[in-house]
Amino acid sequence: MLIFTLRRLNLFIFTIFLLTVLSFSLAFLFPGDALVNISGQVSANQEVLAELAQSYGKDQSIFNQYVIYVGKVFSGDFGVSMISDLPLLDVISTLLPATVELSLVALLIAMVLGIPIGFIAAIRHRKNSDNIILSIAMIGYSVPVFWVGLMAIQLFSIELSMFPSAGQISPVYEIERQYGILLIDILLSDSNYKWQAFSDATSHLILPAAVIALAPATIFIRLARTAMLEVLETPYIRAAKAKGLSFAQVVYSHAIRNALIMIVRHIGLQFANLITIAMITEVIFSWPGIGRWLIESIYQRDYTAIQIGLLVLSSFIFIVHILSDFLYAALNPLARGKKYGS
Amino acid sequence: MNLFDIRNLSISLKSNDTDILAVDRVSLAMKEGEVRGLVGESGSGKSLLAQAIMGVLDPKWSVTADRFHWRGQDLMNLSPHERKAIIAKDVAMIFQEPMLSLDPTTTIGEQVEEAIDPASLEGNFWQRRKARKSEAIRLLHKVGIKHHEICTSSYPHELTEAICQRVMIAIALAKSPILLIADEPTAAMESRNQGQIFRLLASLNQLKSMSILLISHDLENVTHWTNTITVMYSGQFVEAGTTKQIFKSPLHPYTRALVDSSPAANIELPPKSRLKALPGSIPILQHLPIGCRLGPRCPKAQRKCVTAPKAKNYHGHVVSCHFNMKESGKV
Numbered sequence A: 001m002l003i004f005t006l007r008r009l010n011l012f013i014f015t016i017f018l019l020t021v022l023s024f025s026l027a028f029l030f031p032g033d034a035l036v037n038i039s040g041q042v043s044a045n046q047e048v049l050a051e052l053a054q055s056y057g058k059d060q061s062i063f064n065q066y067v068i069y070v071g072k073v074f075s076g077d078f079g080v081s082m083i084s085d086l087p088l089l090d091v092i093s094t095l096l097p098a099t100v101e102l103s104l105v106a107l108l109i110a111m112v113l114g115i116p117i118g119f120i121a122a123i124r125h126r127k128n129s130d131n132i133i134l135s136i137a138m139i140g141y142s143v144p145v146f147w148v149g150l151m152a153i154q155l156f157s158i159e160l161s162m163f164p165s166a167g168q169i170s171p172v173y174e175i176e177r178q179y180g181i182l183l184i185d186i187l188l189s190d191s192n193y194k195w196q197a198f199s200d201a202t203s204h205l206i207l208p209a210a211v212i213a214l215a216p217a218t219i220f221i222r223l224a225r226t227a228m229l230e231v232l233e234t235p236y237i238r239a240a241k242a243k244g245l246s247f248a249q250v251v252y253s254h255a256i257r258n259a260l261i262m263i264v265r266h267i268g269l270q271f272a273n274l275i276t277i278a279m280i281t282e283v284i285f286s287w288p289g290i291g292r293w294l295i296e297s298i299y300q301r302d303y304t305a306i307q308i309g310l311l312v313l314s315s316f317i318f319i320v321h322i323l324s325d326f327l328y329a330a331l332n333p334l335a336r337g338k339k340y341g342s
Numbered sequence B: 001m002n003l004f005d006i007r008n009l010s011i012s013l014k015s016n017d018t019d020i021l022a023v024d025r026v027s028l029a030m031k032e033g034e035v036r037g038l039v040g041e042s043g044s045g046k047s048l049l050a051q052a053i054m055g056v057l058d059p060k061w062s063v064t065a066d067r068f069h070w071r072g073q074d075l076m077n078l079s080p081h082e083r084k085a086i087i088a089k090d091v092a093m094i095f096q097e098p099m100l101s102l103d104p105t106t107t108i109g110e111q112v113e114e115a116i117d118p119a120s121l122e123g124n125f126w127q128r129r130k131a132r133k134s135e136a137i138r139l140l141h142k143v144g145i146k147h148h149e150i151c152t153s154s155y156p157h158e159l160t161e162a163i164c165q166r167v168m169i170a171i172a173l174a175k176s177p178i179l180l181i182a183d184e185p186t187a188a189m190e191s192r193n194q195g196q197i198f199r200l201l202a203s204l205n206q207l208k209s210m211s212i213l214l215i216s217h218d219l220e221n222v223t224h225w226t227n228t229i230t231v232m233y234s235g236q237f238v239e240a241g242t243t244k245q246i247f248k249s250p251l252h253p254y255t256r257a258l259v260d261s262s263p264a265a266n267i268e269l270p271p272k273s274r275l276k277a278l279p280g281s282i283p284i285l286q287h288l289p290i291g292c293r294l295g296p297r298c299p300k301a302q303r304k305c306v307t308a309p310k311a312k313n314y315h316g317h318v319v320s321c322h323f324n325m326k327e328s329g330k331v
Ligand SMILES: Nc1ncnc2c1ncn2[C@@H]1O[C@H](COP(=O)(O)OP(=O)(O)O)[C@@H](O)[C@H]1O
Pocket: B022, B040, B041, B042, B043, B044, B045, B046, B047, B048, B049, B284, B285
């Protein structure tokens, strides 16, 4: 397990290195002055610019400039937005938690729905229910997310008035900000309207999360189905059957765990995919998250914001990836390495 | 008394347009307490046959037979479910690849305990749990695993093939089977470990009067441990008889070649000279010859061989060849 952790740590450091190199070089690749791009100071006079050049080490080698940049990023100096002139650290720390909340809930919905359905399809292999599930999964995967989002708003918000169509929570509730994850903040707050606020926030969350979860859920259906089919053909399942266990017992005590392990491997990859969908969905549902903000920044050519926003978002994806790797190792004894020789 | 008696068992693979007959009307019978070898090259359908008897084949295979008697009871007119229940109660099987036959994510201890029949345990929940644990340890001791603490908390990949095979045998013994089907129990094992496993099986056969169907691709490997032998080739029945009959006076050209190619039969040969084996290799399922499937490789094949030969019985020595040694002796 120690070796496993060290290896992940290694990968983590290397990836962060690559991401910062990319983000650093974007300042040079974007049009305009690299110093302005990296700091976001569009309207600075000569004096301020000279100071900035000093602080970003412009007179030093490119390597030293990179080191200074990384130092600034890790100490929280992200520069300011070219458009609003606000410190990007503040902007991101208000927006990121909303995206974390939305995307993790969506991932949870996708897995909780997709995996059991995939298992059922595999167990009913070549039967009608298997074919029906597969076709639905195919359709669910093929429809574009903005269409789904708009249809969901049309149906559930406008026609049925079941869920609100925009925002994270109704403005009447004032919730003190602690972690930024709204649902947690609400639970921690001592407001008299705690439970009303909680149910209001939940009803704001469900629709966009479900829209995001749709395509990943269909992928989890197919992943789970393939994994279960593969596991059901393994010698150990045959041997378990030969022990005299019933099919239900075999599935319950051997197949599910092994199939889950195979699925957990894919969570990291699917999560990157999910974040892309979440960015579009944030725009549709006016969700105050980093995805919507990043898309706006791209429209407004706020290079400083794009640069740091990409870095933060990809680091978040990568952290989820690493966490899923640890989950994989926790579930799979083979990944943890050998305990005894023989 | 016959332990089981199977006549003309066929196994076919349902593929797109045609059915592939992987096992073609093979008969197999065993007496109580006997150790029978089931021998044939890799790919001759031994594992399929064994799994069909156990009832654990994937649904893509379809199995038919003319007769399936188990200890005098006719299993043919029972539902697959009832048949499986009867077989699962009294027949245990150990598989070709012991490590792959154990769940990689469950500890050995749990896997052994799981095989113990809950009905054999008494008392309340806690007592039964303890009884189950000690029964598992007893089983592991019985198959010669001394350090049961290490073993029960291990995962299969942390153990050697030979230990895994012992664990598989322990699991098989959990239900005190009347018949143990051992599918190549020593494949991929060093010869020292092979001997240990065979000795373990032999001792189980003597003490418990447990019958064993010992499957192997190597005739010589098993002759020492068996009373009787059945030979298969490419899914067809070849020859069956006592070990002595098969080894001393094989009637079928295929058996003859197997015996001739074994080192023991070639003691007098000068070193490094070629063993007498049949040329060619076993046909794949998609290109099976019609009639006697040995035809393309058989030194005695003639036109008649395009029809499958019928099994002939010479005082308990059964052979399936148009031109077997007895026949050709007469002509
Ligand atoms: N799961 C499978 N799918 C397709 N063909 C198979 C499968 N298992 C075995 N076969 C084929 O069936 C034939 C008999 O296999 P098997 O019973 O494993 O032979 P043996 O145990 O005698 O080596 C072989 O030709 C093999 O290729």
